[in-house]
Amino acid sequence: MTRSAPLSTLTTAMTTASLIRTLLALAAASALPLAAVAKVPNAPTGQIEKHYYEDGPYEVSHYPEFGCCDSAGYAFDVYAPSDLGQLDKPLPIITFGNGTGAAPQYYDYLLRHLASWGFAIVATRQPNTGLGTEIRDAANFMVQENTRPASPFFGHLDTAHIGAMGHSQGATGVINAMRDAGGSIRTAIAMALPAQKYCSSEENCTDTGQLTSGSVFFLNGGLDAVISPSYQTLGTKGLQSNSAYYRATPDQLPKFWATLRGTSHNDMLGQPDCGPVGLLCTNGVYGFLGYPTAWMMDQLKGDAKAHAVFVDGSGEIFSQPKNWRHQTSNIAP
Numbered sequence: 001m002t003r004s005a006p007l008s009t010l011t012t013a014m015t016t017a018s019l020i021r022t023l024l025a026l027a028a029a030s031a032l033p034l035a036a037v038a039k040v041p042n043a044p045t046g047q048i049e050k051h052y053y054e055d056g057p058y059e060v061s062h063y064p065e066f067g068c069c070d071s072a073g074y075a076f077d078v079y080a081p082s083d084l085g086q087l088d089k090p091l092p093i094i095t096f097g098n099g100t101g102a103a104p105q106y107y108d109y110l111l112r113h114l115a116s117w118g119f120a121i122v123a124t125r126q127p128n129t130g131l132g133t134e135i136r137d138a139a140n141f142m143v144q145e146n147t148r149p150a151s152p153f154f155g156h157l158d159t160a161h162i163g164a165m166g167h168s169q170g171a172t173g174v175i176n177a178m179r180d181a182g183g184s185i186r187t188a189i190a191m192a193l194p195a196q197k198y199c200s201s202e203e204n205c206t207d208t209g210q211l212t213s214g215s216v217f218f219l220n221g222g223l224d225a226v227i228s229p230s231y232q233t234l235g236t237k238g239l240q241s242n243s244a245y246y247r248a249t250p251d252q253l254p255k256f257w258a259t260l261r262g263t264s265h266n267d268m269l270g271q272p273d274c275g276p277v278g279l280l281c282t283n284g285v286y287g288f289l290g291y292p293t294a295w296m297m298d299q300l301k302g303d304a305k306a307h308a309v310f311v312d313g314s315g316e317i318f319s320q321p322k323n324w325r326h327q328t329s330n331i332a333p
Contacts, residue, residue, distance in 0.1 A: 042287030049290035056117030070137035090158035092300035096123035097170025130204030132176030215254035221263035
């Protein structure tokens with residue numbers, strides 16, 4: 001699978017985009033294929049994780065600014081298998097939410113990896129995705145592409161199986177998008193979901209207690225104690241931690257939470273390591289490839305092997321303490 005060159009400017013939820021561009025313009029690194037890395041941090045330890053950590057069976061194409069526009073006027077990027085004619089089944093759709101000030105190409109390694117497993121990834125270029133509106137717009141755009149005869153995706157998309165995945169403010173956005181999608185978004189992965197105290201307004205906050213359908217995978221980094229902490233600080237109110245978001249999610253919905261050891265707020269931006277990221281990145285994207293892919297394979301494709309990862313108490317991830325902690329689930333066999 002061909003990887004694009006890493007970008008040298010990124011952003012975080014804690015700083016302005018202009019400051020990040022200034023700092024990270026000084027950083028330079030080359031992206032290496034996973035096969036060329038002899039020993040990487042957060043390398044998978046479980047057999048199922050190892051399986052989904054490797055690239056999937058499809059070569060991937062990136063279609064920058066493929067379509068326009070969301071309700072805020074931003075274009076959509078798409079990542080998908082290159083040869084749509086070789087597909088034996090339509091592609092489930094994953095709509096992606098950027099972190100504050102970021103853009104889809106900043107997540108290039110992660111999005112290409114997901115697409116290699118047979119998903120069509122659509123991502124708005126909107127740099128503030130917390131409301132979730134543009135994340136839903138992106139999903140709706142792909143649904144329309146499936147019915148447009150001139151589209152390369154005509155008839156190739158599984159519009160009954162749509163998921164959402166987002167980072168930082170985008171993690172807030174995918175929860176809100178699923179809440180407001182009327183059941184059309186079936187699952188969400190919230191990576192580094194910020195505590196409610198970081199909401200710039202009530203509208204771009206999220207309350208997982210308002211969810212009435214769908215499933216959620218909460219995923220945070222063990223070193224991300226300021227923005228996306230695992231547990232509440234004593235005396236705090238509201239949803240200020242991943243454990244609080246997990247508990248607030250209604251128990252009738254499938255839900256899972258885990259913390260990846262040794263990673264900070266921006267590791268999922270790695271290309272694949274932290275070279276092009278620098279700020280708030282410790283290990284890189286390696287640990288964010290296997291189990292998030294397995295989640296989407298389970299929730300959107302009904303993959304029984306992938307489902308076995310997350311079953312409460314007996315799932316593979318529960319027996320992988322080297323990389324994972326705080327594994328919490330209500331998922332039945």
